[in-house]
Amino acid sequence: MAPPLKISLLGGLQVCLGDQPITTFESNKVRALLAYLVVEAERPQSREALAALLWPDYPQGSALTNLRYALSNLRQSIGDREAQPPFLLITRESIQFNAASNHWLDVAIFVSLAAKSQIESLEQATALYRGDFLSGFFVSESAPFEEWVARRREGFHRQAMRVLSCLANSAKQRGEYEQAQNYAHKQLELEPWSEEAHQQVMHALALAGQRSAALAQYEICRRSLAKELGV
Numbered sequence: 722m723a724p725p726l727k728i729s730l731l732g733g734l735q736v737c738l739g740d741q742p743i744t745t746f747e748s749n750k751v752r753a754l755l756a757y758l759v760v761e762a763e764r765p766q767s768r769e770a771l772a773a774l775l776w777p778d779y780p781q782g783s784a785l786t787n788l789r790y791a792l793s794n795l796r797q798s799i800g801d802r803e804a805q806p807p808f809l810l811i812t813r814e815s816i817q818f819n820a821a822s823n824h825w826l827d828v829a830i831f832v833s834l835a836a837k838s839q840i841e842s843l844e845q846a847t848a849l850y851r852g853d854f855l856s857g858f859f860v861s862e863s864a865p866f867e868e869w870v871a872r873r874r875e876g877f878h879r880q881a882m883r884v885l886s887c888l889a890n891s892a893k894q895r896g897e898y899e900q901a902q903n904y905a906h907k908q909l910e911l912e913p914w915s916e917e918a919h920q921q922v923m924h925a926l927a928l929a930g931q932r933s934a935a936l937a938q939y940e941i942c943r944r945s946l947a948k949e950l951g952v
Contacts, residue, residue: 723804726824728759731831731877732851734858738800745798750775751791753860755799758809758818759826760873765815774865792816828854828877835880840891843884847907850881882908882915889921898929914949916942 724739734752736743746752753775758766772784779787792811795801801808808824810817827849834846854874860866889904902925908918919942926935946952 723800723823726799726804726808726822728755728824729827729851730756730760730855731827731849732853733856736799743798745794747794748791749858749860750787750863751794751798752858753863753866754788754791755795756855756858757866757869758816759824760828762818762820765810765812765817767815771816774869775860775863777865778862827851831877832880835884840888843888846884847881847888847904850877850884853878853911878911882911882918885911886917886921889918889925893921893925893928896928898925901925913945916946919945 724741727735727737727739729735734756736746736752736755746755754771757771757774768785768788769781772779772781772788775791776784776787792809796809799808804822806819806822808819808822810819831846831849834842834849837843854877855870858870885904885908889901889908892898892901892904902922905918905921905925908915909922912918919938923935923938923942926932926938
C-alpha cells in the first residue's frame with residue numbers, strides 16, 4: 722500500500738508522503754493548489770475557477786495552461802497516479818480532492834475535535850493548532866487566493882480562541898487555577914489584546930489567592946489594550 726499523504730496547514734505548510742517531506746513542488750502555486758483543494762474538498766472545483774484563483778491577471782487560456790502544468794507537477798509530487806484510491810478526482814471540467822483517499826489533514830481533524838464538548842477532544846484540538854492557517858505562506862500575484870487564506874485563517878483562529886476559552890473556564894470550575902491560567906495565556910499568545918483572556922487570567926489568579934498577581938495582570942491588560950487598540 723502507498724504511504725499516506727500527510728498535510729499540515731496550521732502553523733505553516735508541511736506536506737509528507739509517509740514520513741518523507743515532499744520537496745518536488747515546482748512553486749508555491751502548486752502548493753497553494755493542493756491547500757485549496759484539500760480544504761475545499763466537499764465539492765468539485767471547476768478548472769476555470771481554479772485558474773482564476775491562482776492566475777487572476779492572466780488571459781483565461783494562459784491561466785488554464787498554467788493550471789494544467791501545476792496539476793501535473795502536483796500529481797507527480799504526491800504520487801497520485803500510484804495511490805489507490807487516488808488523492809485527486811479529475812475530469813475535463815473539474816478537480817476535487819478525494820476525501821476517501823489515504824490521507825491525514827490537520828485542519829479537518831482540528832475542526833472535528835473543536836466541535837465536540839469533551840475536554841479531551843478540545844485538548845487534542847489545541848495541540849493540533851500549531852499556529853495560524855498557512856502562517857508565513859504567500860503566493861505572489863494571486864489576490865483572490867490570499868483573500869481566501871485570510872477568511873479561512875480568521876475562521877480557524879476564532880475556533881482556536883473559543884476552544885481555549887472553554888478549556889480555561891472548565892479548568893477554573895474544577896479549581897485547577899494554574900491550568901486555567903495556562904489556557905488563558907495561550908489565548909494571549911494568539912491575541913495579546915483579548916480582554917476576555919486577560920480577565921480569565923485575573924480571575925484564576927484571584928481565586929488562587931494571588932491578588933497582587935491579579936492586579937499586575939490588570940496592568941498588563943491595560944497596557945496591551947492601549948498599545949494594540951488605542952483604548
